[in-house]
Amino acid sequence: MLELNKLTIRSRESVLVEEVSLSVGAGEWMALVGESGSGKSLLSQSISGLLPTGVGASGSIRWNDQELMTLPARQLRKLRGKEIAYIFQDYQGAFTPFRTIAQHMDEYQQVHGEKNRQQRRERSQQALESMSLSVELLNRYPFQLSGGQLQRAAIALALLLSPRLVIADEATTALDSVSGHRILELLRQKQQETGCAILFITHDWRHVRRYADRIAVMKEGKVVESGNRHRVLDHPRHPYTRQLIAAAPMLERPEPTLRSGLEPLHALEGQSQ
Numbered sequence: 001m002l003e004l005n006k007l008t009i010r011s012r013e014s015v016l017v018e019e020v021s022l023s024v025g026a027g028e029w030m031a032l033v034g035e036s037g038s039g040k041s042l043l044s045q046s047i048s049g050l051l052p053t054g055v056g057a058s059g060s061i062r063w064n065d066q067e068l069m070t071l072p073a074r075q076l077r078k079l080r081g082k083e084i085a086y087i088f089q090d091y092q093g094a095f096t097p098f099r100t101i102a103q104h105m106d107e108y109q110q111v112h113g114e115k116n117r118q119q120r121r122e123r124s125q126q127a128l129e130s131m132s133l134s135v136e137l138l139n140r141y142p143f144q145l146s147g148g149q150l151q152r153a154a155i156a157l158a159l160l161l162s163p164r165l166v167i168a169d170e171a172t173t174a175l176d177s178v179s180g181h182r183i184l185e186l187l188r189q190k191q192q193e194t195g196c197a198i199l200f201i202t203h204d205w206r207h208v209r210r211y212a213d214r215i216a217v218m219k220e221g222k223v224v225e226s227g228n229r230h231r232v233l234d235h236p237r238h239p240y241t242r243q244l245i246a247a248a249p250m251l252e253r254p255e256p257t258l259r260s261g262l263e264p265l266h267a268l269e270g271q272s273q
């Protein structure tokens with residue numbers, strides 16, 4: 001579905017991401033990990049043309065049948081939100097302070113061509129409910145919501161148009177662990193309902209262990225290792241991956257879990273509420 005081929009990202013001074021090849025399949029949860037500054041955010045931003053000024057990309061980004069590197073900006077804008085959506089760590093940035101949640105959601109749908117007001121309203125309500133938020137929040141301003149509620153509203157906004165790919169860049173880092181966990185459970189639920197793929201950027205190996213189907217590890221602008229979650233966690237090939245896993249306390253659990261600390265799924269059930 002998404003295929004990056006020899007993607008290189010440069011600023012005027014240096015190469016920031018070098019010849020990265022990576023794919024994300026339909027419905028897949030792909031975790032992108034690696035130390036700060038390794039290029040994860042830039043890589044994710046490049047996918048739909050969101051690179052900052054002064055930073056450029058070369059190589060190929062294929063999205064289904066389309067080459068995004070050469071897609072005109074107008075078409076990229078259409079794709080964003082509708083097919084590819086972002087959830088950022090700075091979820092407050094998704095909102096303008098003096099517009100209600102309803103106004104944000106309504107405008108988002110209008111921009112993407114939904115003309116029927118009643119349908120827009122209904123879809124906004126459903127989106128909030130699907131994130132376990134009361135529809136009463138629609139009439140509130142962003143500052144009248146708690147951090148956890150606002151992040152869930154930001155996710156509801158990102159999922160409003162049922163995108164095929166959700167890019168979550170440290171989406172729960174700013175939240176306490178209970179709220180963060182709850183949000184990821186809701187995201188997984190949505191993923192199962194809609195079949196969307198998730199490109200999940202995180203430093204938290206507990207989340208990788210719990211949610212990822214596949215893992216890609218970045219170091220200094222390169223992907224040094226990628227593969228199936230169990231393979232990467234239980235048999236990491238690259239010394240850097242081994243180092244990262246060894247430094248993640250949650251993964252160093254004693255028996256009876258697997259060597260990676262992976263718990264059987266049934267042991268996790270019931271923890272999500």
Ligand SMILES: Nc1ncnc2c1ncn2[C@@H]1O[C@H](COP(=O)(O)OP(=O)(O)OP(=O)(O)O)[C@@H](O)[C@H]1O
Nearest residue numbers: 011016035036037038039040041042043052054055
């Ligand atoms: N606008 C920019 N201009 C020049 N260099 C940049 C720009 N934005 C980021 N960089 C540099 O590119 C490199 C990769 O940054 P990026 O934000 O993608 O890392 P990251 O892996 O997402 O880090 P973190 O985990 O801390 O978010 C860093 O060295 C960073 O300083």
